[in-house]
Amino acid sequence: MIETRDLVHRYGDGEDGSARPAVDGVSISIDDGEFVALAGPNGSGKTSLVRLFNGLLTPDSGSVAVNGVPVADDLVAARSTVAMTFQDPKDGFVAATVGADVAFGPENLGLPRETIDRRVERALSAVRLAGREDDRIDRLSGGEQARVAIAGALAMDPDHLILDEPFAGLDEPARASVLDRLAALSADGTSIVVVTHDLRDLFGLADRVVVLRDGRVALDAAPESARDRLARLDVRVPVRGADP
Numbered sequence: 296m297i298e299t300r301d302l303v304h305r306y307g308d309g310e311d312g313s314a315r316p317a318v319d320g321v322s323i324s325i326d327d328g329e330f331v332a333l334a335g336p337n338g339s340g341k342t343s344l345v346r347l348f349n350g351l352l353t354p355d356s357g358s359v360a361v362n363g364v365p366v367a368d369d370l371v372a373a374r375s376t377v378a379m380t381f382q383d384p385k386d387g388f389v390a391a392t393v394g395a396d397v398a399f400g401p402e403n404l405g406l407p408r409e410t411i412d413r414r415v416e417r418a419l420s421a422v423r424l425a426g427r428e429d430d431r432i433d434r435l436s437g438g439e440q441a442r443v444a445i446a447g448a449l450a451m452d453p454d455h456l457i458l459d460e461p462f463a464g465l466d467e468p469a470r471a472s473v474l475d476r477l478a479a480l481s482a483d484g485t486s487i488v489v490v491t492h493d494l495r496d497l498f499g500l501a502d503r504v505v506v507l508r509d510g511r512v513a514l515d516a517a518p519e520s521a522r523d524r525l526a527r528l529d530v531r532v533p534v535r536g537a538d539p
């Protein structure tokens with residue numbers, strides 16, 4: 296479980312009182328196996344919030360705990376149980392080739408080679424990049440790079456998987472394949488948080504949608520029960536009757 300209480304983060308010191316917190320008093324909990332879409336307009340604090348989940352950002356006040364352990368007390372545990380992709384995949388790459396990059400996380404967990412190879416193979420197949428281990432990342436298209444980043448997070452086999460705008464640049468087959476894998480992981484108990492502006496792909500999959508506005512939770516509900524409120528909050532929802 297990921298649990299935040301009265302979480303506040305502001306960039307800069309805000310000493311003159313002018314800096315509005317990017318995350319402003321968020322209390323939410325995400326259960327194991329829960330599939331959450333995190334939506335909201337540009338600048339509403341989505342990326343900042345998920346970066347607090349694994350200690351990439353530090354709260355100014357409030358707390359965040361993963362599996363009952365405060366992130367501040369055990370960053371290593373938080374980083375190994377919460378896997379995250381970045382909005383710009385280039386921010387997360389650590390190796391020159393696809394296979395080396397996807398293997399990096401599991402290697403750091405000290406897993407046996409066969410386990411690592413199996414995870415890499417499975418993760419690459421989930422993003423439709425099977426057999427592309429030796430490709431250089433800098434020669435891939437933006438969409439392919441986004442898929443490598445997702446594969447890297449999948450290969451961690453994390454308790455909690457956070458994907459920040461994962462579908463930008465993905466073609467339809469890749470998007471469908473990733474969505475399938477996410478659904479299977481969620482059914483197996485992995486909690487999944489997908490940051491997005493657009494709920495259309497996730498409407499039938501997400502158990503819950505949390506909408507941020509100005510760093511605060513403006514809505515936390517099951518998607519189907521909140522169609523009209525979502526539309527009023529400028530979150531794109533599928534046309535009724537056209538759900539997957």
Ligand SMILES: Nc1ncnc2c1ncn2[C@@H]1O[C@H](COP(=O)(O)OP(=O)(O)OP(=O)(O)O)[C@@H](O)[C@H]1O
Nearest residue numbers: 306307317335336337338339340341342343344382
């Ligand atoms: N590194 C930073 N330094 C200063 N301010 C920042 C930084 N990152 C984000 N902010 C500010 O914090 C607020 C929340 O930004 P954040 O990126 O978390 O929102 P978001 O909902 O993820 O936006 P988007 O949908 O555009 O990615 C915004 O006002 C943004 O300008």
